[in-house]
Amino acid sequence: MTHRDPLSWIEDELEQLDDRGLRRQLAERGGPQAARIVLDGRPLINFGSNDYLGLASDKRVCRAAANVWQQGHGGSGASPLVTGRSELHARLEQRLAEFERTEAALLFPTGFAANLGTVAALVGRGDVVFSDERNHASIIDGCRLSRAVVVVYPHRDASGLRQLLEQARGYRRRLIVTDSLFSMDGDLAPLAELAELAERHAAMLMVDEAHATGVLGAHGRGVAELLGAEHGVHVRVGTLSKALGTAGGFVAGRRTLIQWLLNRARGYVFSTAAPAALAAATLASLNVVRDEPQRRATLLARAAELRERLRAQAWDLRDSQSQIIPVIVGGADRVMVLARRLQQSGLLVPGIRPPTVPPNHALLRISLCWTHADEMVASLLDQLASLRAADE
Numbered sequence: 001m002t003h004r005d006p007l008s009w010i011e012d013e014l015e016q017l018d019d020r021g022l023r024r025q026l027a028e029r030g031g032p033q034a035a036r037i038v039l040d041g042r043p044l045i046n047f048g049s050n051d052y053l054g055l056a057s058d059k060r061v062c063r064a065a066a067n068v069w070q071q072g073h074g075g076s077g078a079s080p081l082v083t084g085r086s087e088l089h090a091r092l093e094q095r096l097a098e099f100e101r102t103e104a105a106l107l108f109p110t111g112f113a114a115n116l117g118t119v120a121a122l123v124g125r126g127d128v129v130f131s132d133e134r135n136h137a138s139i140i141d142g143c144r145l146s147r148a149v150v151v152v153y154p155h156r157d158a159s160g161l162r163q164l165l166e167q168a169r170g171y172r173r174r175l176i177v178t179d180s181l182f183s184m185d186g187d188l189a190p191l192a193e194l195a196e197l198a199e200r201h202a203a204m205l206m207v208d209e210a211h212a213t214g215v216l217g218a219h220g221r222g223v224a225e226l227l228g229a230e231h232g233v234h235v236r237v238g239t240l241s242k243a244l245g246t247a248g249g250f251v252a253g254r255r256t257l258i259q260w261l262l263n264r265a266r267g268y269v270f271s272t273a274a275p276a277a278l279a280a281a282t283l284a285s286l287n288v289v290r291d292e293p294q295r296r297a298t299l300l301a302r303a304a305e306l307r308e309r310l311r312a313q314a315w316d317l318r319d320s321q322s323q324i325i326p327v328i329v330g331g332a333d334r335v336m337v338l339a340r341r342l343q344q345s346g347l348l349v350p351g352i353r354p355p356t357v358p359p360n361h362a363l364l365r366i367s368l369c370w371t372h373a374d375e376m377v378a379s380l381l382d383q384l385a386s387l388r389a390a391d392e
């Protein structure tokens, strides 16, 4: 009898990923997250990060964290429910609630944990959750974990959702959940319509503003602010790890919601709080968001201009309305070829393949940041124009 290696199936599976052009590789970045980075020793202009406001390497933000570390505040050591959260966490939660104009807010170790824990705490057996087909993986996983019936509705389709809501009778609770600014397509959820549907059908509305917090809306509160739909959103999720340049996630809403989550969201209850230094850094980031609105205004104006120029080169950008600009390519192999060519010209523009996007929807994801200088954008446009020309 031969003894087979019980892990040998992994090699087979990895080979299959290779064959389908879907195997991912992990590079090593030298230096901080910024507009110029060094990846595996190669200097690149970075159109891949979600550091939209340039706060990940902001001196004020980094110094705020360093001061706290230096005072001897390292790891948090336990779940916040066991040994409490730090004063800085408490202050940040207060600040986030003020920022979002809600009664309360709760910090999670990551945005992923915030979505996972919150969806699963809001609905369970006997309930139904309506989820946009392009929602982030953390929402999809939260839906699965919840054991509620999951109804996936067509992307941004409020009238499709209306029909599904009308058909869904006999459930205990209803939840509608959506990204506000979709992370791969750069388009916006129709939040005013969703809020109206939620009200009519007595459903909870949960909105994940991960890519919009700090960027969209007059005060940077996100798409709900931009579209005037804030009063209709019951559960707001945001991350600190994107435009705010630090790490972590949060939920904001009424006090009873926050109380419920800190009792029931497993990603909160069973996970160690982030280090206090991160809370200090995020407080500094929120000051920049408040005091320097020109960062988001400039970023969005330049994103609009870049979209216009790319459309003039005949690239398909779908309905992007933001600093996230997808260049739709189609096949996974093709997108990796284009991404490699761009890298050889010194530009990092990630190729996004299934399962992150649907089959035949592979795309180059340009993520524009406030720190990109005009000549960096010009170089991107030049390179994409010559790839386009080579195509024809």
Ligand SMILES: *Cc1c(COP(=O)(O)O)cnc(C)c1O
Residues within 6 Å of the ligand: 110, 111, 112, 113, 115, 136, 138, 179, 183, 208, 210, 211, 239, 240, 241, 247, 248, 249
């Ligand atoms: C990145 C992202 C998250 C997860 O946030 P992290 O803080 O990175 O864990 C959640 N939702 C959306 C839409 C995201 O893009």
